[in-house]
Amino acid sequence: MDTGVVEGGLNVTLTIRLLMHGKEVGSIIGKKGESVKKMREESGARINISEGNCPERIITLAGPTTAIFKAFSMIIEKLEEDISSSMTNSTATSKPPVTLRIVVPASQCGSLIGKGGCKIKEIRESTGAQVQVAGDMLPNSTERAITIAGTPQSIIECVKQICVVMLESPPKGVTIPYRPKPSGSPVIFAGGQAYAVQGQHAIPQPDLTKLHQLAMQQSPFPIAPSNQGFQAGMDASAQTGSHELTIPNDLIGCIIGRQGAKINEIRQMSGAQIKIANPVEGSSDRQVTITGSPASISLAEYLINARLSSEATGLAAN
Template sequence: LLLLIIIIFTATIIIISLLFEEVGSIIGKRGDHIKLIRDQSGAKINISDGSCPERIVTITGSIGTINKAFGMICAKLQQDLQALPNSIPKPPITMRLIVPATQCGCIIGKGGTKIKEIREATGASIQVASEMLPSSTERAVTISGSADSIVDCMRNICQILLEAPAKGNTLPYRPKPTFNPTLLASSAAAAAASLLQQQQQQQQQQQQHHQQQQQQQQQQSYATLINPLDVGLLSFIYLFF
């Protein structure tokens, strides 16, 4: 089970993009869990609509409220992992932070000193992608570890990004929408029904053709049997009279 979360930093606004399967767990039945996170953290949380595999979850607030909301989300994902059967290995939580490319150097630090410091202080694994994400000026920063280590790591990174704002205009990363599985299923069902109907029509035509051939053969057989009988009967009548 891979838990993937994408986070975008803009001042004190954090935009989290979760895989579609994870959103249901965060929202909860009838939205009960997301309401609990909003109430207890004090952060504003909005979840986008759409057909993308990843749904955009926007968390807005101070560093304290954002960290608290983020911590509750991590705790829920950790709980979901613990609920897996014992036969399934428990992987660490994996998150992808989407950071403007101009801020990535601040996370790495001169000669990689800053990122090494964060790793040692939090126990989380951090990797900064060398390439920008498609159609954007942002790069992915992948964080893996336990819920607590990721929350600590997030607190450090958030502080760094607030102290070193992005330079210039940032083209944000946006996941591309995928096909609608409902429409695809409907189209496939319609195509299957059409193919089945064609096959049935072909079978009916073959059966009708076969029946016609049988009728013609029967008629020919009757003609072959009747003609000699008729001739023999006429000859008998002629001789009798």
């Protein structure tokens, strides 16, 4: 390990943000959090992990550089271990490199790339790691992802060099950090269970399953028999239909919520598209159109009705 970096004035407090997939994070946290606890204790770095209901999560390492690089190398070792163990049952002969993504303010990417790409070329050549700076910012942020791939040693060296550049040219203006969104993934219902689709995986969603079962029992609308096709799971989106509801103007607010929070929640939970028509002059009602698969329509209707009934009982109580 090159101590020259530390002696060269890098022994300061640093923050590194890593962007990882849920599965990788699960491995870093370990059973009952043992793995991440060990990393915190042995490195002395602060390690924070963002909310768990997202397909992507942010791991923030903060502390003195020595502590951070220790924590960082422990994370890389863990990822390397996972690749090795996945290789034992695989027929592939060549081992894939460890790949990591770090998140940095877009305003610092220019310094990292250098004039005509000279800085990033120098980092690639001196460390032997592959480094790619994303062209676009991450959604709803002013940060970009930098993907680094290679051997554990080359990645550690590469991140050190990136940290040096970032310390030399601090971010300009206000940085809006990237926050991964909860999976707005499609929800499918199969065999009475709800699943969220993430990439190739269907992840059981017990909370949605409960709602779905309630919706099936209480839905005031008959569910189309084509719902049986849901056993196949993925063809669910093919059976789209639409349904219209009429809602009194004075109750529409409780369904939309503050800045659309409630309606977005209903959209996300049900997987249906919900359009609320503009108020029509002379009418005291608003038209709401729900589009989606039979199950998602019924779930959206159930959630809307649940909101209306809780609002009605709330009004009665006042």
